[in-house]
Structure formats: C-alpha cells, structure tokens
Amino acid sequence: MKVIQNPTQYFFEQSNNPSDQYLDKINVFIGKLINQKQCLLCKQDYNIKDRLPRILIHCGHTICTQCLSNFYRNRRVRCPLCLKLVKHLDSIERLPINHTIFTKMAEEINKKSRSHGGTDVIDPQQYLFTQFQQSAVQAQKIRQQQQNQYPQVDPDSGLEFCEFHNDRVKHFFCMKHKVTCCRVCSEMIHQKKDCIVVDLYEIEDVPAFLNEAYKLNQENNCQNQNIEFLPDDDNNFNDDDLEGEFAQDESLKSL
Structure with missing residues (x-):
C-alpha cells in the first residue's frame, strides 16, 4: 500500500500531470459539448430562430431559448438542470449564445447550401453581432416600459x-x-x-x-x-340625525 506523506502536494502534482485515462475522459466530455446538437431539456435540435443555444452564465449549462423562456420570471431565470439563479436579466435574449455550438451549426447550414449550388447563408460573426445589438435595444425598451408602468x-x-x-x-x-x-x-x-x-x-x-x-x-x-x-356603520349621518342634535340643545332653538 502506498502511503501519501503530503496529500496537498500529491493532488497538486496529479492536477498538473493528469493520467492518460483522465485525459481521455476530458476529451470525451469536450467532444460531447462541441458536438451537442440538441437542447438538454427538450431534446429538440438547435436552430437559428427560436431555439438558439444560450449559456446560463452562473452555471455554464446551454439550453435553447424556447425552454429558457418558460422559466423566465420577474427578470430572473433559474437553470432547470442545477437550479442556479440568474438575476437582473432584462430578457432571455441578453444571455450569451454558445459560440461553439452556433458556429458549428452555421457551418453545417452553409455546407448544405453550397452542396445545392448556393452560397453561404449565415455569417456567424455578423449574425452574433446583430443578435447582440438587437438584444441591447430590446432591453432598453423593456426598461423604459418598466419605468412607465412602475410600480x-x-x-x-x-x-x-x-x-x-x-x-x-x-x-x-x-x-x-x-x-x-x-x-x-x-x-x-x-x-x-x-x-x-x-x-x-x-x-x-x-x-x-x-x-x-x-x-x-x-x-x-x-x-x-x-x-x-x-365603526363604519355609525359613520353614516343623515339630516334627521342633525335635527335631533339641534333639538336637544336649548341654546340653539332661538337661532
């Protein structure tokens, strides 16, 4: 049996020099992330319309826009996989798009278009920049509406x-x-x-x-x-009550 004299030093060396078996597991995990084509929640394929792959910034999970919209409440969204909460979110579109998955998806769309004699349909960088601009404008409109409708x-x-x-x-x-x-x-x-x-x-x-x-x-x-x-029932006065008050006061009869 091997006795570890300094556990801290041992685990530090292991992290700097991972074994081949550990590296294989890392490569398999990274490969699954890169080749991920479906939403982890609804199992539907990602697309460039209502199912863009978006990253929850507090946990790193990638879920489609449609599923995240179902969990968005009061400028908050909770990850359905690990339950971590993202606050101060003006809209779901403010969450970043997973560039790796989106770029790979755009390449497949362009490749399919070229195979039919067409040209590239999507410029990934330009599309992501346009999405960012639109989400910023939409967030500003939402803030203005919230200020007008407050509280x-x-x-x-x-x-x-x-x-x-x-x-x-x-x-x-x-x-x-x-x-x-x-x-x-x-x-x-x-x-x-x-x-x-x-x-x-x-x-x-x-x-x-x-x-x-x-x-x-x-x-x-x-x-x-x-x-x-x-009580509320005794607060309802009428003219008869006022006449009774005047009749009881002798000093007011001569007026």
Missing part, C-alpha cells in the same frame, strides 16, 4: 416590487410603521427593537391581514388623540 406587481403573490430594489418583492410588513418593504429595506430600515416585521409569504390571506393591520393602526391613533373611534 409593478408580482403575478404570483400580487405584491408590489420595491421602488428602490426593482428585482425584489415587498413581502415584509412592519407592524410599527405600517408599510410593506422588501428584504433589503427591512434589514436596513426596520431592524430597530420596537419594529415587528412579518413575512407576508407566511400569511394565508394577505389582503385581510393588511386591512386588519391598517384598521388597528387607525384605532390606536384615535385612542392616542382621545378620539372615540366609531
């Missing part, structure tokens, strides 16, 4: 996005200040000892909870000012 509402929870942190939902409620806020705002502003912060994601009926919280705040304000808080 946005999260379709899943029905809560608004934070006006200071556009990618975060205001799903926290401060019982002291009676305001909703995102996680960053709650940690920066509502971390005092007398602040009680509630996570609205844990509340089953959020509108009912907020109504009760605002109503309780109104009652407390009236009590602090020595004002009697009247």
